[in-house]
Amino acid sequence: xxxxxxxxxxxxxxxxxxxxxxxxxxxxxxxxxxxxxxxxxxxxxxxxxxxxxxxxxxxxxxxxxxxxxxxxxxxxxxxxxxxxxxxxxxxxxxxxxxxxxxxxxxxxxxxxxxxxxxxxxxxxxxxxxxxxxxxxxxxxxxxxxxxxxxxxxxxxxxxxxxxxxxxxxxxxxxx
Numbered sequence: 001x002x003x004x005x006x007x008x009x010x011x012x013x014x015x016x017x018x019x020x021x022x023x024x025x026x027x028x029x030x031x032x033x034x035x036x037x038x039x040x041x042x043x044x045x046x047x048x049x050x051x052x053x054x055x056x057x058x059x060x061x062x063x064x065x066x067x068x069x070x071x072x073x074x075x076x077x078x079x080x081x082x083x084x085x086x087x088x089x090x091x092x093x094x095x096x097x098x099x100x101x102x103x104x105x106x107x108x109x110x111x112x113x114x115x116x117x118x119x120x121x122x123x124x125x126x127x128x129x130x131x132x133x134x135x136x137x138x139x140x141x142x143x144x145x146x147x148x149x150x151x152x153x154x155x156x157x158x159x160x161x162x163x164x165x166x167x168x169x170x171x172x173x174x175x
Contacts, residue, residue, distance in 0.1 A: 046167035
């Protein structure tokens, strides 16, 4: 094969590769929707919150999972302290703390609208943390294994927040 054909073939392969997501990255549009089989579960939780059955934010599974995630973020950023940029580590920690803090703050507020607003902030912090995980991975500041463990947890929490918010919104309309 001539040098020109070989170079052209390589350019074609590179162009084709640019359109594909990198290994380990979700495809565009993937993980956007909460499975509908959980809708009933979230509606029950929403009703339990509104009726006072759920007495504290510590009873919410989404808060419990966000607490575990925060603990793991602290562990990874502490363990990788020599590798992780201090400001990025601090941002990751603050984002993870914000997730659980906004859930608890929203639960403690009076009124569904204030809870929904706090859940929106919490979901935003989930997105922020997932983005920061990509930065840390791409800059080789955290291990692939850490990313593969933390990212799905943050995504699951984000989905749970969405489900809870939708259920609260629906239950609000029923009252």
